[in-house]
Amino acid sequence: MSKAALILALAAVPALAEPDAQALTRLVRQDCGSCHGLTLRGGLGPDIRPQALTHYQAKGLTSVILDGVPGTPMPPWRPLLTEAEAAWIADYLLTGDQR
Ligand code: HEC
Structure with a gap:
């Protein structure tokens, strides 16, 4: 593996990185929002405001x-998020200080 490829591979390991607040905020608004509504007050999925x-x-x-x-359209996000990122989102949803 070249040095550049190694650096890229390391940068792609999410467990080593701190949750990226900006990226996760975008994910909640866009991805979660696609089902739970843009303002998270419910759509296909229920209201997930604090x-x-x-x-x-x-x-x-x-x-x-x-x-x-399971058994509903609410998908598991484990393939896409680390536990730290999911915990960050949970805290973001519970505190809701951004809305
Ligand atoms: C494909 C549509 C879809 C997407 C995308 C989606 N959800 Fe859901 N979500 C649902 C549905 C439908 C339910 C209701 C499941 C049920 O009937 O219990 C749900 C339930 C939930 C619940 C439980 C609510 C409660 O009162 O028990 C939470 C919390 C939640 N979603 C958070 C999220 C978050 C955070 C994201 C983004 C990371 C997300 N969802 C993305 C469809 C979706």
């Missing part, structure tokens, strides 16, 4: 994001 998620602890919410809701 006031609708009071029955969740951060840990449970992280699992829903990583594993989805």
Whole structure:
């Protein structure tokens, strides 16, 4: 492997990187928003604004994001997100201080 390829390979290992707040915010608005509505107040998927998620602890919410809701259109995000990224999104959804 050339040095450049090695550097690229390392840069692609998400577990080594801190969650990228800007990229994750975009993912929540665009990808989650495609089902849960642009403002997350519900569409095909339910309202996932803070006031609708009071029955969740951060840990449970992280699992829903990583594993989805089997038997429903809510997909598992484990193939695309690290646990740290899913935990970041869970915190983002629960605190909602950005809206
Ligand atoms: C393909 C459509 C789709 C996408 C994309 C999607 N969801 Fe969902 N989501 C759903 C559906 C449908 C449900 C309801 C499942 C059920 O019936 O329990 C759901 C349920 C949920 C729940 C549980 C809500 C509750 O009150 O129990 C959470 C939290 C959630 N989604 C978060 C997310 C997040 C975060 C993302 C982006 C990373 C996302 N979803 C992307 C369709 C989607």
